[in-house]
Structures are given as structure tokens and as C-alpha cells.
Amino acid sequence: MNRDSLKWLLASTFKGISQVILIENAISGFIILAAITIASVSLGAVTLLSAVIGTLIGKIGGADGESVNHGLYGYNSVLTGMALSLFLSGDDRFFIALVGAAIASVFTAAMIHFMRRTGIPVLTFPFIVLTWFLLLTTYRLVSFKISPNLTPQSLSNWTLNIKGETDWLDGAVNGIGQIFFLDNNLSGVLLFIAVFWAGWRLGVYAIIGNAAALLTSYGLGAEHHLIFMGLYGYNAILTMIAVAIVFKENAKYPLITGIIAACLTVPIAGSVVTWLLPYGLPALTMPFVLCTWLFLAARKVMPRF
Amino acid sequence: MNRDSLKWLLASTFKGISQVILIENAISGFIILAAITIASVSLGAVTLLSAVIGTLIGKIGGADGESVNHGLYGYNSVLTGMALSLFLSGDDRFFIALVGAAIASVFTAAMIHFMRRTGIPVLTFPFIVLTWFLLLTTYRLVSFKISPNLTPQSLSNWTLNIKGETDWLDGAVNGIGQIFFLDNNLSGVLLFIAVFWAGWRLGVYAIIGNAAALLTSYGLGAEHHLIFMGLYGYNAILTMIAVAIVFKENAKYPLITGIIAACLTVPIAGSVVTWLLPYGLPALTMPFVLCTWLFLAARKVMPRF
């Protein structure tokens, strides 16, 4: 491997990491990796390796070169690798996570093909569905072991209890952290720096999106500990950035549409979690994907929004 | 707002109401609104407001003018508004219903985009999925309260008991009423008038569709009280009108295909209800959508049917 290839691989890999938050910026990707690594070194290693694997699969498979360079074959691998290493248990989980990262890249290619004619981006759909599938596999294959935190539950036995402490400062920082499954404040601050580095507008909109979700979820009466752990915020941040900036096309009121979309991720998240309750699966970024697809597809028909 | 705009808004709104049964006719829409209002004034108000909201969202968003005029951005809003105000409880439900009506219009636009190249109509898919999502949200947000009639149930605890009175006269009128969540006979008669007003063939086919479903569901042994409340009939009526009249294209035997499709809605309805049992959700018009998509898409490949 010569120096140019290495440079290309590093740039594409770090861009792959930054693409998780819809940004194409190698420095931002590097700061994100730092934010993950200070929370857990092994998680940082999985992140880096997953991004490399995803990018290489795209390259070896002969995918469109520019897409590979932009990190578009990396971000689903990053998230899949991270999620599997966190939601599985046992020593094999790091190996399974990296195999999952490879499949995520193939799945991304498949979804790019299926959605090409719609003009709607794939987002993190491959990561979500693949992770759900591999987590459910634990019920049938002994070498896959699910984390004890994920327990299936019948909806008929479910009761909602929203009480819990309110900690707005935590909520302000944790939303962005949860995009990467992190809930420590320092990582959250670093992630904000990564976003601001790529553009002040991205950072400001991320804050607005998170605030919209905090207020909506608090106002509609969601569980407090989920709100302030950032579990309603991360989908709103991603949705805000996607709808109001990255894919805004010729919309007349992208900021307003973005805020509405960010608020709507809250009931969607509540609903996705309920669908998944009998399977004990986490919602991951499905609320972001559904809400963003809704608004981006509608925009093709209602171009002013 | 000048007189012309008001006239336009009223025409589009009433057409939106009539589009629920695949008809574009403002007078029919008005009669339908009357049928709903005599059953419940508040439900009538929700219907009217939802249709207005859906139409205005289409207009403001810059959707294709003709589609807006034909009421195509109204009918999913009408159904969503009605369903949410009926299946939620608490005072906030009317407000949630109207917000739902607005989102339904955006969702309709999104689905129009996704399905455009297939040449298959969106039907009431946006209403169904949106309503399901917002109803499930009640399990996570205290300000959304679900009606106590909707209770999740494990399929392993389910036992089928079909016994109950047979009342063919009720069955004859209730099918059309259930399209609008109504089960009183007078409303049913008014709805038939609305359909016949738009064309005698529509009315006759609606009766045939309903009869096909009554006989099929009775013959296959469905629960009697569901049959005669019209809960197997409404999907068949809509399917019959869609397959045999509205989207019949160059089919050689549209009436026969329509009757077969109407009969097939019965097992599909039984199945959709079973899928939803663990979540306690109503089938809404999903059997109609699935069955109509099946036959309309097949017709593109088997043009004689």
C-alpha cells in the first residue's frame, strides 16, 4: 500500500465517520472518533475498523468512486459495528460487529440501488434493519448473545411511568451523544465541536433540533429519564440537519419545516419503540429515517416545504 | 379571502370528503358530511376541518394544482382526523386529530412521490399508517390517551367465537357506514344517496361489493357481530369501486375481477386484524388498500383482468 492509497483510505474513513451526522468532513470525523474513544477505547477501535471495512468493501466491490470517497459506504458500517458491540454480549461480539460492518456496506449498496429512482437518500436504514436482524438472531444461535438490557415484553403488560428527575443541562448535551450511543457530557461537547467545525449553521441547527425535541417530549409527557438521557433528542438533531440543510433543495421555508420535522420525531419515536416492545429491540435511528423520508419525499411534490 | 378563493376552497374540501370513497363530486361530499354530522356533530366538525386543513396544506406546499382541486390532499386528512378523534380519548384528542390531518396531507404527498413511477394510486395508505403510528404513541406519551376499546392481546390467548345474531338488513347498510366509522342506519342510507348521486353504477357496484363480502364472510365463518356491524363490508365496497370502476383501465372483465377482489378482502381483513392483535390496533382500510394494490398492479401485467 503506497502513501497515496493510505491517505485516500484515511480521508474516506474519517469522512465515513462524519457521514453518520450527514457531514462530509474528515477533521470532523476525526474529532468524533476522539469523542467515542475517550468514552471507551474498544468502542473507538470498533468505530475505526468498521469505517475502514465499509469503505474497503465499497472500493473492492467496484462502487461509484466518488460515493466511496465521500464516506457513503462507511457510516452504516460505523453504526452497525458500534451497535452490535454494545447490544451483544460475550467475547465474540467484536468479531460479529466487524462482520456486521462488512454486511452493512453491502446492504447500503443494495438500498442505494432500490432507492435510486426515488431521489431520496438511503440514510441509516441499512444499519437499523441489519442490527435488528442480527440482534434477533440471538434467540436462535447460541454463539450470538444479546445484552441483558434488551428484554422482549408484551404490550399488554406495559405501563407508562414518566416520573424522574429533570436535568436540562444533561438533555442539552446528551442528544448529540446518543447518535453514537454515548451519554457522557465530555463526549457530547466534543461532538458539538465536530459539528461546528464542519459549519456553524450545522451546529446551530443541531442545537435547535435538540431543543425542539426536548420541549416536545417534555410537553407531550414522555418518560423523563429517557428525555434527559438524550433518547428523544438524537433523532431530532439528525432530522433537523437532513431536512433543513443537507437535503433542503429549493424549499422556501427549510428552517420551519425542519423544526416541525424535528418535533414530529418525538411521537414517531414513541411509536417505533412500541412496535418493537414485543421483540425488545432498540429504536436506533428509525424515527429519524422515517421522519426524514416523509418530509424529503413530500418536498418532491410540495416543493415549497 | 375573496369569493373565488372561498368557492375554490369549499369545492376542493367537499371533493376531498367524497374522495374517501374514490368519488370526485362536491355534492356527494356535502351529503357525506351531513351523514356524519347527524351521527355526531363534533365528528362532523372534525371531518370538515380536516378536509380544509388537508387541502390548504396541499395548496400552500405548492402541490400540483389539479390534484389539490380534485380533493386528493383531503381524503387522507378526513379519515385521519376522524379516526384519531374516535380512537383517542381525553379533551386534547380534537387538537391531535387536526394536527394528524395536517401530517396526513404531507404523508399523502410523500406517498404520491414514492408510487409515482408505479402508476398505482396511493389510496388510503397514508391515513392507515399514520393513524397506527399515532395510536401506538399513546403507550409512551401521557398526553396521548388511547380509547379503552383498543387493547393489545397475545395471539396465543385468542379464541374465536363467531356466534351472534344475524341481521342482514343491518349488514346491508352498515358496510358503507363503516367507511366513515358510522354504524347507524340513517347515516348508511344517506351515504348510499351520496354514492348514487355521483353515478348509479357506483351505487349498484357498492351494493354488489357489500353483498359479496357479507356472503363470503358468512360462508367462511367470520364473527357474526362483526359481519353485521359492517366490519367486513366496508373494505369490499371500496375495493369493488376501485377495481371495477375507477381504475378499470382496459380490463375485459372488470366486474368479475371486482367481485373476486371484493370477496378476497374478507380473508385479508381476517389476516390484517390478526397481525395487529398484539398491538390492539384496528385494521382500518388496510384490507382495501392491499387487495386493490394487488389487483391494480397485476392488471398492469395481466391487462385482461
Place this chain on the structure above:
Amino acid sequence: MNRDSLKWLLASTFKGISQVILIENAISGFIILAAITIASVSLGAVTLLSAVIGTLIGKIGGADGESVNHGLYGYNSVLTGMALSLFLSGDDRFFIALVGAAIASVFTAAMIHFMRRTGIPVLTFPFIVLTWFLLLTTYRLVSFKISPNLTPQSLSNWTLNIKGETDWLDGAVNGIGQIFFLDNNLSGVLLFIAVFWAGWRLGVYAIIGNAAALLTSYGLGAEHHLIFMGLYGYNAILTMIAVAIVFKENAKYPLITGIIAACLTVPIAGSVVTWLLPYGLPALTMPFVLCTWLFLAARKVMPRF
């Protein structure tokens, strides 16, 4: 019916039977029918009639003549007829199975339309979804009776116990048998003959695919009695043939990709079965369909794989 029509009908029908394993060869179809008939005469009759019905529906409906001749309207009908006659109980089940075979042909046409622009084949998706729907209907219509082997179960009560005898010889033959719901060895041998008749490469790849699944499922720790009954093998065989031979296009490493895909059907099968547990439904060939779609769609974007 003159002699030419009869010859055409027989050829298309037997090709329809062979298309279940992605082969277009009337003699292979005839051998497969023999393999089924020696296991059960009534099942053989259902197979033959279902294939005839599916083909005729395609012809009468005016579908593209070449597709009908190649048996593309037969194979989903064959599988639906077989599955319904096996998974339902009661005397009506044969009649329901043949009606199901007719609908399967219509459903195939619909899916061909929906997937046309993607360039991805429909595979057995119509059979799977239709069979699931008709099986769930049993919970609502007394004239549909489900086999007592299919019982819904809550995921929270599920415990995995993989112990059981290991019988590699059974495993070697049963995988191909399970494609047609058969688990006797003689039928398995006949099916291999049918595949080899159509081409030695098809036969060799089928054996490789099955071996890949046996080793993967054993290595990952699946339930032994399922492995050696061939319940992990059949999806792998179909996937191998589809990915490495039938739809290989210009791939550079079709054999390697095929083996990877065959191995991946194992965790996918474990996952599909888990999704279906609360409904008590069998996975059928869904793991094959999902895994093959994944790789074929990815291949459009990553042409080397």
C-alpha cells in the same frame, strides 16, 4: 383443447415446477413432481394442479407469453398450494390450497410490476406473503383451520435448547427436500437428480450451498434437529443457485459471493423465525428472498461481487 395446446400446457406446467429451484427445464420439473408424489400422492396432485392453475391464470390474464412459457407464473402457485395443504387442516384445505394457487399467480404479476424497474427478480416473495396471510386468517374464519404444529408463542417465554442428535447424512439430503417441504431421503436424492439433469454446475453448487449452511448453522450453534432436518439448508441452496449462477451477471467472483450469501442465510433464518414467533408462522423461503435481494441489488452498485 388440441394437441399443441396440451403440449404447451404440460411444458409450461413442468417448467413452473422446476422454477421453484430457479431452473427452467420440463424434465427436471417432472422428476421433482415424482419426488413429491412418492412422498405423498395427494401432495403430488396439489403440486400438479397448482402449477396448471398458475400457468393458466397467467395465460388467461394476458401476461407476457414468454414469461408464462418459462413457468414464471407457476412456481409461486406450486409452493402456495403445497404450503396451504400442509399447514392447514380439515378437508377444505385442498380447495383453499388451489384458490391460493390462483391468487399466487395474480400476486406474482403484481410483484413483477412493482419490481420491474429495479431489475431484481420477484423470487418466491408472493408465495411467502400470501401463505402467511392465509394462515393468519385461520384465527378469524372458522372454515380455515391451522395445523396444530403452528402455535404462536411470546418471545419472552422462549428458551433456546440446541441439543439433539447430529446426523450429517440426513442433513446432506434433507436441505434440498425442504424446498418442497419434504424430509424423506429418497425424495431428496430424486431432487438432486432433477437439479443435476438441468446442469452439473447447478447440482454441484446446490451441494456447496447446503454444506455452507450446515457448517455455518452448526458452527454458530443452531438447534441440531432443525439443522439436520434441512431447515437451515434449503434457503442456502436456493440463494447459492440464484446468486452464483442464475443471476450472476458480470460478477467477477460469483462463487465466493454465493458462498458468503449462503452462509448469511443462516443468521437471517434465525432472525425471520424470531420475528414470526408471536404469530406461529413458518419462515418459508423468506431468508432466501431477503438474502438474494440483498446481494443482487448490491451487485447493481458493486458490480464486482
